[in-house]
Amino acid sequence: MLCEWRVRKKGRESNPYEDYRDFPSVFCLKINHGGTFTTPPKSRYKGGKINWVDDIDSDIFSIVEVTSMMEELGYENPCLAYYYKKPNIDLDNGLTELAVDKDVCEMLMYVDKFKKKFEAGVSxxxxxxxxxxxxxxxxxxxxxxxxxxxxxxxxxxxxxxxxxxxxxxxxxxxxxxxxxxxxxxxxxxxxxxxxxxxxxxxxxxxxxxxxxxxxxxxxxxxxxxxxxxxxxxxxxxxxWKKSDVPTTIILPKPHPQIGRPPKKRKKSAAELANEIMKSNKMTRSGKSVTCSSCKRVGHNQRGCKSKKSGDVGAGSQGSGDAGVGGSHTT
Ligand SMILES: [Zn+2]
Incomplete structure (x- = not known):
């Protein structure tokens, strides 16, 4: 990817590790300028200004680019010596001149290494x-x-x-x-x-x-x-988020289905599995019969002993064991 560097505007915050995560060849530079180095040991860069340059593409980075950066920072016709500090080393030992393309390559190597190290450590x-x-x-x-x-x-x-x-x-x-x-x-x-x-x-x-x-x-x-x-x-x-669609969805109207509605009773599964059905009629097994002449349960008219003995109707509601058929005299 090819992008153009730009000097960071005042007040703008930037996290290079986040911004350039997906662009391995892009980096940013912190430029100290306008000040002086104090004498070693423990030398520092005193005075001057700090400017950040963002979105630098290492594929097209060179000394010429640095010069034009300095021009943009307000130096007319800059004829300056550039130095960069190696990461994780102090200024006394880590200060290296940035003069020819070989230096640039070396510096970019640090950029590459530093970015990868960070990604592995933090991500x-x-x-x-x-x-x-x-x-x-x-x-x-x-x-x-x-x-x-x-x-x-x-x-x-x-x-x-x-x-x-x-x-x-x-x-x-x-x-x-x-x-x-x-x-x-x-x-x-x-x-x-x-x-x-x-x-x-x-x-x-x-x-x-x-x-x-x-x-x-x-x-x-x-x-x-x-x-x-x-x-x-x-x-x-x-x-759920309320829909801003103005239409209200209501239930559909009930309407009669086509064709004549069924009249026959729906049979249960047990009915359909026969056993209790014989020639379309339920069997009478398990049901007790009632005698139509003496109204007692347990026998029918044909087996009625009360009828045979001519005691019809007597004691129809009376006590006594059904079927025993004793003589009920008053
Ligand atoms: Zn009877």
């Missing part, structure tokens, strides 16, 4: 992603992250139960599944140990002794896409 995000990638390799699911088709297959299989449900319920089902899945991966990934191996390489050690080297530059783009969005749990319909 927990990257360590976390390396853990995830290694975990995918351990359990043999790596393919599902890359191949869209495979991803769809995996998701489809998990959502079989939710697919027949109404749309809101179905979405709810999918959301729950995805949350569970993400949490599971994170739980498993938390057990892995990650060490930085230099540049984009990370060594990942599993609790059971396996080791992997993960190259972030190969896999980062895929993972960035995958975890760009986070699916957070929500409380319920009352927490």
């Amino acid at each position: 927990k995000q990257k360590v976390f992603r390396a853990k995830n990638i290694a975990y995918e390799r351990v359990v043999g699911r790596a393919k599902s992250n890359i191949m869209l088709n495979n991803m769809c297959e995996v998701l489809n299989r998990q959502l079989v139960d939710g697919r027949d449900k109404p749309i809101i319920t179905c979405l709810e089902y999918i959301r729950e599944y995805l949350i569970k899945r993400i949490v599971n991966v994170q739980k498993a990934a938390a057990k892995l140990k990650v060490d930085w191996n230099g540049s984009d390489l990370y060594q990942v050690t599993c609790p059971w002794g396996d080791q992997f080297v993960v190259n972030m530059s190969d896999r980062l783009s895929t993972w960035k896409e995958m975890y760009r969005f986070k699916i957070n749990p929500i409380n319920g319909p009352y927490a």
Whole structure:
């Protein structure tokens, strides 16, 4: 990428590690000018001004560029000697002249090294992603992250139960599944140990002794896409944002269906499975009969002993054992 440097305006805050994270060739310079060096030991740069120059592209950086920076900072026809300080060394030992292109190359080497060191030390995000990638390799699911088709297959299989449900319920089902899945991966990934191996390489050690080297530059783009969005749990319909669409959705009007409504009684499953049905009539098994002549339960008219003995109707409501049919005389 090619970009143009600019002198930082007053009051503007900048975090180069954040701003240039994705642009390895871009850096910024802090320029001290207009002052003097005190004599060593413990020399300092006294007086003068400080200016920052942002968005410098190391691919097109040179002494000429530095000169034009100084011109922009108010030096007409600058014929100055430039020095830069090596990182993590004091001014007595770390001050190096910036005069020819070889010096520039050396300085850019520090820029490169310093940026990478920082990224490895601080970027927990990257360590976390390396853990995830290694975990995918351990359990043999790596393919599902890359191949869209495979991803769809995996998701489809998990959502079989939710697919027949109404749309809101179905979405709810999918959301729950995805949350569970993400949490599971994170739980498993938390057990892995990650060490930085230099540049984009990370060594990942599993609790059971396996080791992997993960190259972030190969896999980062895929993972960035995958975890760009986070699916957070929500409380319920009352927490949903109210729609600003003016239309109110009401229930559809009930209307008669075409065709004659059925008249026949719907039979139960037990009825349809026969046993208790014989030639479309229920069997009388299990039901006790009542005698129509003496009104007692347990026999019918044909087996009625009261009728045979000519005692018809007597003691129809009376006490006595049904079927015994004793003589009831008053
Ligand atoms: Zn009877």
